[in-house]
Amino acid sequence: MPTADGTTDDQQEHRLHALLPFLQTQSQTSLTRLYQRPSSCLSIFRLLGAVERQLVMNLLWLDLPIQTSTMSSWVTREGKALFDDALASLARLHFLSNNSAIKLGLSTTFKTSMRHAITGGGTSVSFGVPAEPDENRSAPSIDALDAYALERWETVLHYMVSSGTGQTPIKPSQGVLFLLQRSGLMAMNQGQLQITSSGFQFLLHTPHSQLWELLLQYLQMVEERQMDLVEVLSFLFMLSTMELGREYSIESLSDTQRAMLEDLRDYGLMWQRRASSRRFSPTRLATTLTSSLPPLPTATSTGGAKDQGFIVLETNYRLYAYTDNPLQTAVLNLFVTVKWRFPNLVVGAITRESVRKALLNGITADQIISYLTTYAHPQMRKNRPLLPVTVQDQIRLWELERNRIKTQEGFLYTAFASQADYEYVLNYARQLDVVLWENAAKRCFFGSVEGHTNIRGFIERRTGGSGG
Template sequence: MPVAQPYVYAENSTTVETPHALLPFLQSQSQSTLTRLYQRPSSCLSIFRLLAPLERQLVMNLLWLESAIQPSTMGAWVIREGKKIYEEALTNLSRLHILPNPTAKLALNGTFKTSFRQALTGGGTSGSFGVPAEPDDKRATPDIEALDGYALERWETILHYMVSSGTGQHPTKPSQGVLFLLDRSGLMGSFHGSPLQITSAGFQFLLHTPHEQLWDLLLQYLHLAEERQMDLVEVLGFLFMLSTMELGREYSTENLSGTQKAMLEDLRDYGLIWQRRPSSRRFSPTRLSTTLTSSSPPLPTSTGTSSGPQEGFIVLETNYRIYAYTDNPLQTAVLNLFVSLKYRFPNLVVGSITRDSVKKALMNGISADQIISYLITHAHPQMRKNNPLLPVTVQDQIRLWELEKNRLKSQEGYLYTAFASQADYKFVLDYAKELDVVLWENSSKRCFFCSLDGHTNIKGFIERRTMVANP
């Protein structure tokens, strides 16, 4: 049995990291589904990469043990301050069925252990990491720069369509599959029969890093795959396979399952893979897919919403004037959602935050806090010397404009008036209050307003009372 090294925790080690977005989805799957997934070495390696540092350390300490160990033996390696995070790590591994039963003797899932060992040491002919295509003397393999350009163009097409839809501009339209996914995920929506427009959730999506954005869409794709009755193990296995492939290399489609071959078209639309033509028997993964389970950036020059400056680019003055040092069309389009743009120069955009521009953003479902968060996230380094970072007057005014929009609320219902006597009015009103459907009342004018749900019952009550009074 190997010598186990005790864990050493720094002072802040009890801070629990935010788990990767995919892990809760995996934890919701059945044990049989995960066990099938763990038969693939590439899937085991990819999931291991997504785990928190302590969870990875637990897996590595148990990986090469041939027999289970007592929980007390493992617990003796943990100092008192780290007990809570240690127990949470065991629970998370148990939910993934990597540790079958953390309360009994500790040992890794047999299928996971065998496949993960194979992923680390090599061997096997399953093609879990992809089968490289044979060299083609007639066609040169696409270089990494070309793949990066292709992935960036596809990804920014999606983001640019999101921020430009409904503004009168006509950006390049993504495929119908992408549009359906954006609509289904709630990132875009149709308001009162209008074309698809960005929603509040969509604007929040733009505040995320490209890696988070990509997984947000892929999670929606996984939910959609379940509804389409696609084999979830095949879908996840293909994504994990892509994440372990080598950038700039071509792979064969011959060993892919029917489900995975059907996924090729969708993944081309998202920019995750490149093919010379749809019917090609080979494909190349782009940086978007090879970094799915790593901490490397998924795009060569990415900053939150797109390519462009590697640091903040927005300067906001107390007079609501904005100076954005960017020449990127996507960043300009995002600003146009809540800023009234005045001038455009080769590397500078000038505009103002006005009541009308904020009102337009609010009508599209973007909140005041989201606008302020975007300005803070992309503030210029010179702005970061200020305390507070954004002018308080501007923040307060944006929130006041939102309150101004929200001070009136409308609701459909029925107004009851013209009661014969105060007694009749009170009798019906008391019945409506028992149903909890009264939205407004005025005793001096003998009238009240009720919701749509309560109208049928109140109407029936009045009719019955009238029949009793006039048999």
């Protein structure tokens, strides 16, 4: 059955989690170190597709490897491609022993840790060390943690959509701003950070996808920050297996992991009473990192559940947004002329000027249409097509109107002495593939900057150095 993003349920089931391709590029040595921690093995197992998980569970309790041909004989002809893809994926993650072409078996390190994760065996502290109860202070409630995570996360998103528009949103930390720039979600424009086309597309994703997109960029920066990648990954996986509403001690954390506490606080993944506190509480953003559960307590946040649509669009370009969320209103301001605001309703219109403003910020017509489709009100979803065709076409026409003129630097060659001279030089420029425009009636053509030196030299040689 097709979903809101145009994929089928089967395609979604077999779609790789964004972290898996990153893990598959890591060395076997690094992954073996990572697999020494039961929480890491359990977390990565959660991210696998259904076939990969089934294979792991079939092999986990075998004391000896099984013949590859034996397991292949259990697979139907229709499932052979999925089976082969699953084995290849597990091999790239170094889950399998080295002779997997002949016999199938899990690597010793992964198998031992995964068994401990499931049965609770061993003395590993990879799942965190709960802090001793404090008689003077109680642990924060789940509601308080949810409110904190939502406020921190929406601060980041609200700054993205409001910066450069004349508004003064709360400014995130310098670390957050640096990461937004490095990931291409924001760019410096006339001395101000502004959202990019990639940043607007980022707003269409679910909070879970948004969070992992930023965390992957964080992982890419680990080496230049001289942090241990295995320690960083193991801490993220540890957080994903912790209990929401419980306090944990930082005593068992490495120096790298303690340095991460400040970074992750900025995104709302964890709460600490003070920066110097010896205990912390993971929020729902952290405990659902490798889960299918929603990472935020409400679906009203941008990127929330797609069935929580709030936009009604009419054929006269009038738009009604049933929301009191400041973030959603700020996003609409990027491409809508807002006329009235009520406690739970925003009224505006999509105009030529508002779309041109969005295009200047790098937002495309297709992205605007995609946003309107993604967050269309349930009442709108009864329409076929969902959005008025006239509005969609007009948004695209406004984009074409802006893109119909293209500027490019170059040189105009004119005033040739004869038609023969003009054609001779023109043919030479064509051979160099630097002709951008030509007019035979007026004996002139326009060439790119890159080809000017060669064309000028050719003309000078033909005219004996007298120019042309």
